[in-house]
Amino acid sequence: MKPSFASWWLLGIFLHTLITLKASDFNLEGDYLLGGLFGIHYTGVYQRENRPATIDCSSQFFSLSSYRRFQLMRFSIEEINNSTQLLPNVSLGYEIFDHCSETQSFFSILDLISIDGAVRPWAETSSHLSVGPKVIAVVGPYTSGDTVTTAPFFMVDLISVVSYGAASSAFSEKTKYPSFLRTVNSNKAVVEMLVKILEYFNWRWVAFLNSYDDFGIDALELFKNTIKDSEICIGYTKSVTEATDYNEIFKSIKAQKIRVIIVFLIQQLAEVLIEKAVQLNVTNRVWIATDTWSLNKNLRKLKGIQTIGTVLGVAQPVIQIPGFQNFIHSTGSHMICKDAKGNCLCNQAGNYSNLTPEDIISSDPTYSFPVYAAVYAIAHALHNVLQCEGGKCNDSIRVFPYMVLAALKKSNFTLLNQTIHFNENGEPMFGSYLIVFWNRYGEVQEVGAFTFQPKVNFFINSSKIQWHMDGHVPVSLCSQECNVGYAKKQDGIHKCCFTCQICRTGTFINITEDPYTCKACSDTEWSPEGSTRCNLRLVEYVPFTDPAALGLMVIVGLLVVLTLAVCVLFAFHYNTPVVRSAGGPMCFLILGCLSLSSISVFFYFGKPSVAFCIFRFLPFLLFYTVCVSCFVVRSFQIVCIFKIAAKFPKLQSWWVKYHGQWVVISVAFVIQALVLLIGYSSDPPKPYYDTFWYPDKIILNCDINLKATSTSVIFLLTLCILCFIFSYMGKDLPKNYNEAKSITFCLMLLILTWVIFATEYMLYHGRHILTLNALAVLCSLYSFLLCLRKNTQQHFQGLIQSYTKTISQ
Numbered sequence: 001m002k003p004s005f006a007s008w009w010l011l012g013i014f015l016h017t018l019i020t021l022k023a024s025d026f027n028l029e030g031d032y033l034l035g036g037l038f039g040i041h042y043t044g045v046y047q048r049e050n051r052p053a054t055i056d057c058s059s060q061f062f063s064l065s066s067y068r069r070f071q072l073m074r075f076s077i078e079e080i081n082n083s084t085q086l087l088p089n090v091s092l093g094y095e096i097f098d099h100c101s102e103t104q105s106f107f108s109i110l111d112l113i114s115i116d117g118a119v120r121p122w123a124e125t126s127s128h129l130s131v132g133p134k135v136i137a138v139v140g141p142y143t144s145g146d147t148v149t150t151a152p153f154f155m156v157d158l159i160s161v162v163s164y165g166a167a168s169s170a171f172s173e174k175t176k177y178p179s180f181l182r183t184v185n186s187n188k189a190v191v192e193m194l195v196k197i198l199e200y201f202n203w204r205w206v207a208f209l210n211s212y213d214d215f216g217i218d219a220l221e222l223f224k225n226t227i228k229d230s231e232i233c234i235g236y237t238k239s240v241t242e243a244t245d246y247n248e249i250f251k252s253i254k255a256q257k258i259r260v261i262i263v264f265l266i267q268q269l270a271e272v273l274i275e276k277a278v279q280l281n282v283t284n285r286v287w288i289a290t291d292t293w294s295l296n297k298n299l300r301k302l303k304g305i306q307t308i309g310t311v312l313g314v315a316q317p318v319i320q321i322p323g324f325q326n327f328i329h330s331t332g333s334h335m336i337c338k339d340a341k342g343n344c345l346c347n348q349a350g351n352y353s354n355l356t357p358e359d360i361i362s363s364d365p366t367y368s369f370p371v372y373a374a375v376y377a378i379a380h381a382l383h384n385v386l387q388c389e390g391g392k393c394n395d396s397i398r399v400f401p402y403m404v405l406a407a408l409k410k411s412n413f414t415l416l417n418q419t420i421h422f423n424e425n426g427e428p429m430f431g432s433y434l435i436v437f438w439n440r441y442g443e444v445q446e447v448g449a450f451t452f453q454p455k456v457n458f459f460i461n462s463s464k465i466q467w468h469m470d471g472h473v474p475v476s477l478c479s480q481e482c483n484v485g486y487a488k489k490q491d492g493i494h495k496c497c498f499t500c501q502i503c504r505t506g507t508f509i510n511i512t513e514d515p516y517t518c519k520a521c522s523d524t525e526w527s528p529e530g531s532t533r534c535n536l537r538l539v540e541y542v543p544f545t546d547p548a549a550l551g552l553m554v555i556v557g558l559l560v561v562l563t564l565a566v567c568v569l570f571a572f573h574y575n576t577p578v579v580r581s582a583g584g585p586m587c588f589l590i591l592g593c594l595s596l597s598s599i600s601v602f603f604y605f606g607k608p609s610v611a612f613c614i615f616r617f618l619p620f621l622l623f624y625t626v627c628v629s630c631f632v633v634r635s636f637q638i639v640c641i642f643k644i645a646a647k648f649p650k651l652q653s654w655w656v657k658y659h660g661q662w663v664v665i666s667v668a669f670v671i672q673a674l675v676l677l678i679g680y681s682s683d684p685p686k687p688y689y690d691t692f693w694y695p696d697k698i699i700l701n702c703d704i705n706l707k708a709t710s711t712s713v714i715f716l717l718t719l720c721i722l723c724f725i726f727s728y729m730g731k732d733l734p735k736n737y738n739e740a741k742s743i744t745f746c747l748m749l750l751i752l753t754w755v756i757f758a759t760e761y762m763l764y765h766g767r768h769i770l771t772l773n774a775l776a777v778l779c780s781l782y783s784f785l786l787c788l789r790k791n792t793q794q795h796f797q798g799l800i801q802s803y804t805k806t807i808s809q
Contacts, residue, residue, distance in 0.1 A: 025074065025331075026348035030093025032399060034077065034378060035112040035159075037099040037140030037150065038070040039063060040350065042268060054107050057100035058350040065267070065364040066142065067352065069164070069371045070096060073139055075327040076375035086379055090386065090393050095135060098347045102145045108347055109153050112138060132400045133157050137378045137408070139371065143266065144168035144215035147180075155179055158402040162377060164370035168218040172425040179405050181426035183370040183377065184316075185433075185452075187215070190290055191222045193314050193433055193450045194262060196458050197288065198232050203260045204496050205235050205478040207253050209273065210264040212239035219264045219290075233478060233496035240269050246276035253285075259476035260286045267293045267364075278304040286474050289313035291433070295364050300442040309468045311438040312447075316431070319369040319416055328357045369416070373428075376415050381407035429453055437465050485509060485530025487518045502530045505695055523689060526696045537691065540767040541700035542605045548771045549605040555778055556598045562785065563591040586661065590630045593623040594781050604774040613685035613702035620777055621712050622672055627784055628719040629668035631743055633661040635726030638740050672715055679708035693765035701770065723747060746783045753779040 041060040077092045097108030110119050112135050137160040141147050147166035154161050155178055163171075163182040171177050172186065198206065208223060210216030216239060224234070235256045238249055253261065263270055270293035277285075286309055289296075294313025299305065384407040386393035412421040421429050435448030448460035467473060482488055482500035487509050491497045495516075503509050503518035508531040510519065521527050525534035542549050570587055600620035603612045637655075654660070688703030727743040757776040761769060 026096045026098075028074075028077065028093045030077075030081070030091040031395075032090070032382060033093045033095055033135045034375070035135040035138035035140075036070070036073050036094055036096035037108065037138065037142070037146065038073070038096060039066045039100055039142045039146070040070055040098040041100040042066075043101050043104075054347075055101050055104040056349075057098040057105070057347045060100050061268070062350075063267075064355075064359065065366065067355070068360050068363045068365070069142070069367055070098075071328060071331070071360060072321070072324065072368055072371045073375055074331075075321075075324050076372050078327070079323060080375070080379050084391065086383055087386070087388060088391050088393060090382075090388070090395070092379065092382075096348070098350065099141055099146055099150070100347070102143075102149045105347060109150050113153055113157065113159065132398075133159060135159065136382065136399055136401050136404045137162060139374045139378070140164065141166065142367070143213070144171075144218065145213045147171065148214050151177055151180055158405050160378065160381075160401060160405045160408050162374040162408070164374050165367050166215075168214045169222060170214065170218060172427060174425055177426075179401070181377075181408060181422055183373040183420075183428050184367065185428060185431050187219045187222050189452060190314055190433070191219060191226050193435075193458070194223070194288060194290075195226050195230065195232065196450065197312065197314075197435065197460070198260070199230070200458075200460055201462075201473055203286070203474075203476040204231050205233055205256075205258055205476045206260045206262055207236040207238075207256070207258045208234050208262045208264065209238050209240055209249070211266050211269050212241045213266070215266065216240075216264055223262075223264075231496065233494040235478065235494065235496075240265055240273065242269070242272070246273060247280060250277065250280055250282050254282075257478075259284070259474050260288065262288045263293070264290050265292065267296060271296065271299060274299050274305070274308070275302065277308050278302060281307070283307055283309060284468060284474070285309040286476070287311045291316050291366055294436055295366050295444055297362070297364060300438055300444065305438070305442070306440060310465065310474070312465070313436045313438070313444075314450075315434045315436045315444070316366055316369070317434055318365045319418070321368065321372055321416070325357075325361050328360050369418075373415055373418070373420055376413075377408060377411050377420055378404065380411055380413050380420075381405075384410070435460055439466060482515075483530075485532055488516045490516065503527075505529050508532055508534050523691050524698065528695075535696070537694075537696055537698045539698045539700060541607055542767055542770045543607075544605045546605065546771070548768065549774075552601060552771065552774050552778060553605075556601045559598050559778070559781060559785070560595050563595045567591050586630050586634070586665075589665070590627055590784070593626040593630075594785060596623040597627065597781055598778070601774045601777055604770045604777075608687045608700050608702050610684060610686050613687060614680060616702055617685060617704070617709070618676060618680065621709075621716060622669075622676060624780065625672040625712075625716050625719065626665060626669050628716060628723060629665045631746075631784065631787065632668075632719055632723045632726065633664050635723050635729075635740060635743055636664075637661065639726055639729045668719065672712060675712045675715060679705075679712060683708040685709070690765070699765065699767050699769075720747065720750070742787050746787045749783040749786075750780055753783065 041057040041062055043055065043060050073094065073096065077094055080086055081091050095112060097105070097111070099105045099108055112133070113119060114134050115132070138154060139162055141150055141163060142165040144166045147161070147163055147168070148170075151161050151171075155176075158179045161177075161180050163180070163184070165184055166182060167184060167187045167190070169186045169188050171180050171182065198204070208220060210220045220237065220239070227233070235258045236249075236252050238244070238252075240249075263273060265273060270289070274287075289311060291314050293299065294315040295318075305311075381404045382399065383393070385399055385403045386395070386397055388394075409422060409424075409426070412419070414420070418430050423429055430453055432449060432451040432453075434446050435450065437445045437447045439445050445464060447462070447464045449457070451457045462473070478494060478497040479488075479491070479499070482498075486500040486502050488495075488498040489501050491499050498516075501518075505528055506526060507518040507520050508527045509515065509517075510532065521534035524537055526537050527534045544550075544553075567588055570591075574584075597620045600616055600618075603616040606612065608616075683705040685702045685704050688701050690699040690701050691697075693699070723743065724747045727740045727747065729740075753776050757772060760772050764772075
């Protein structure tokens with residue numbers, strides 16, 4: 001059910017009656033009013049109410065540090081009013097409330113947004129623009145939780161809310177909080193600093209305790225996102241309330257072997273936590289405090305605090321505010337609970353008569369300068385709106401909150417050596433943090449700093465820290481770091497918990513890029529087991545200057561010389577029986593093809609290229625085919641002369657008439673040439689980097705496509721088989737005629753050569769396999785050279801006549 005207009009009207013009358021009352025230190029009349037929300041008291045465990053209700057803050061727990069901040073706002077406004085430079089002939093007033101509850105202190109909010117003493121429905125505010133809200137801006141609230149519940153009321157009229165303590169990053173979202181600004185840095189800056197501390201000391205296994213509110217939950221999420229890509233893991237986390245079982249927390253931390261505990265709690269919960277840690281005898285831990293309790297005097301003086309371990313903290317620099325101590329001494333503390341009739345106003349009451357000025361001055365100074373800066377930022381904004389210059393302000397300008405907000409966003413002034421200005425999200429572009437250490441005397445000692453304006457600067461002087469572990473930096477790791485050359489293998493859900501596995505041969509680990517993966521080396525690199533980098537492989541091939549290569553090339557030269565000498569000798573004795581028995585013209589073809597085949601040997605040496613790889617195989621396969629085909633014909637003719645001629649004389653006459661031997665040789669040559677041309681055109685042999693057999697070497701060789709070259713090899717092998725068959729058929733020829741037997745012997749020698757080479761090729765894969773291959777080629781050539789032997793005319797004719805008579809009989 002929506003409230004009726006009458007309800008709003010009655011509420012307005014009620015507020016109008018209340019705000020006419022006067023409470024001494026909580027309000028001050030002036031030309032322009034500033035609202036103030038300070039948690040001078042705070043509630044304990046939240047209790048659900050059956051109906052809306054207010055709360056008497058004076059009956060709750062008292063916070064001396066918040067009372068100090070309350071007095072600081074009063075001092076700031078009095079200082080501004082006493083100055084003739086900032087707001088001349090203009091006075092500031094204030095209406096301050098003790099805001100002790102997130103959900104039960106709405107009286108103060110309604111009072112501050114009232115217009116002419118009444119709260120009107122928001123739908124009607126647009127028709128009353130001639131009269132603005134009671135206040136032009138608000139200083140506070142202190143906590144993020146208070147801000148979440150109160151800020152939306154002020155956003156409607158664009159009343160500037162300048163918080164001095166609300167650190168949740170959620171308030172940076174301007175669509176929800178368009179008129180929110182703050183003079184304290186957000187949780188994001190604190191979390192970044194905490195992570196830098198953890199990384200500096202190599203603490204990767206931590207516990208994170210946060211308060212169960214907007215402040216703590218936001219910090220936890222920011223911390224998780226910040227360490228997402230780092231080596232830091234949260235081994236234990238807990239959102240703490242007043243009802244938390246602290247004994248269970250410390251048992252879990254001990255079970256997880258966590259040595260570092262981040263305490264992101266509001267001051268009240270932090271005090272309870274540390275007190276419980278002392279009572280439960282929690283020892284040998286590093287406690288990292290946030291700025292909410294890092295300067296807490298009560299905890300530093302707590303009996304037994306030294307036993308819990310080492311306390312480090314993030315703290316705001318303590319900036320001394322001139323004149324504040326004199327103000328406290330002059331005003332003192334009063335019974336703030338009087339109006340004209342002696343009654344107390346709601347949440348503007350409290351008995352502070354027992355406080356001495358020393359108590360207030362010596363209390364926790366955290367957030368003092370942010371309060372001071374907030375008040376002065378509003379005053380400077382009002383200075384610009386009223387166009388103050390020449391010792392006076394333009395009092396004819398009607399000031400509305402949105403005008404103050406616009407001027408606040410453009411703030412740029414110097415206050416106690418700090419340049420005060422805000423970014424587009426209302427975040428302060430000033431401030432820094434200190435890293436503090438609680439020494440054994442209960443004093444706060446500065447050991448480092450973190451500044452982020454104008455640039456990020458972080459340093460720690462760790463020599464000033466007195467560690468609880470015999471002077472050594474404590475270690476907080478889930479798993480010990482792996483040795484060099486080992487990769488981490490995650491064990492469980494946390495990446496900080498892992499086992500170590502050595503990187504195998506051919507892989508390496510780069511822990512700066514990825515400590516969890518052994519990366520493979522490239523084809524041109526190698527690495528032994530457990531390497532952190534790859535080494536270049538040694539590239540090997542047989543150069544022309546190699547002794548073995550030189551020796552083989554000399555033998556090739558000798559082969560060419562021998563074939564040339566035999567050719568010259570045969571040319572001089574061409575018509576003799578010796579030359580004719582050796583084959584006549586065919587002899588010159590064999591000798592020429594043997595010389596041309598030897599060209600291949602030269603291309604087994606030197607750095608291979610595509611041309612080298614082609615000439616390594618092509619001359620041998622092509623011209624050696626001609627040689628083999630010549631010997632096939634020679635073997636066939638021997639069998640024909642001795643066996644076929646007597647039984648099939650017509651076949652012999654046809655063979656002689658049509659020069660059958662030359663037809664066979666030509667056909668074999670053409671077939672092999674076509675096969676090689678087609679194969680090498682489709683996929684020619686090319687240089688190949690053999691990295692399989694040796695991890696630290698690259699053997700330069702030629703890659704042969706078996707599909708492209710197998711046909712030519714099979715064809716050559718077929719000719720060899722035919723040659724062997726024909727020569728073997730002549731095994732029963734006259735024993736003194738050795739032509740067929742000589743060819744058979746040469747073929748056996750050829751087969752033996754390549755069997756030996758094939759065996760070596762399977763057993764040895766070094767660079768000298770090329771030398772052995774060249775040697776096999778040479779042996780093949782020399783074996784056929786041996787087939788060309790001497791034979792006399794008389795001996796040859798006698799053997800023929802004798803064998804022919806034997807067949808006829």
